[in-house]
Amino acid sequence: xxxxxxxxxxxxxxxxxxxxxxxxxxxxxxxxxxxxxxxxxxxxxxxxxxxxxxxxxxxxxxxxxxxxxxxxxxxxxxxxxxxxxxxxxxxxxxxxxxxxxxxxxxxxxxxxxxxxxxxxx
Numbered sequence: 001x002x003x004x005x006x007x008x009x010x011x012x013x014x015x016x017x018x019x020x021x022x023x024x025x026x027x028x029x030x031x032x033x034x035x036x037x038x039x040x041x042x043x044x045x046x047x048x049x050x051x052x053x054x055x056x057x058x059x060x061x062x063x064x065x066x067x068x069x070x071x072x073x074x075x076x077x078x079x080x081x082x083x084x085x086x087x088x089x090x091x092x093x094x095x096x097x098x099x100x101x102x103x104x105x106x107x108x109x110x111x112x113x114x115x116x117x118x119x120x121x
Contacts, residue, residue, distance in 0.1 A: 030093070030100075031070065031072050034073075035069040037101065038085070041085045042067075049064055052085070055083075082102065086104060086105055088103045
């Protein structure tokens with residue numbers, strides 16, 4: 001196949017073509033969505049990566065790696081992150097509709113949460 005016949009996954013889906021995604025592609029999407037959720041909650045709270053790292057018992061480069069979508073943290077690490085972000089983490093792994101949501105503890109109005117608080121893969 002030459003470059004003139006190359007199509008993106010999105011283009012192929014829009015054309016109704018069958019698109020099979022590798023496990024690595026799906027995993028990368030999850031890592032990116034989780035990183036975006038961590039970033040969104042951290043910036044909403046006005047925290048630096050260094051401050052979040054301190055609160056979670058991590059290093060700033062580790063936070064950067066997670067936010068960049070370059071890592072899939074373990075469950076214990078996700079628990080520490082949620083606590084450091086003063087939130088509960090809900091993970092919904094449902095195919096294309098997977099999402100990672102940090103919900104503030106107590107669901108207090110005015111916490112500045114985005115409309116639905118979601119970061120999706």
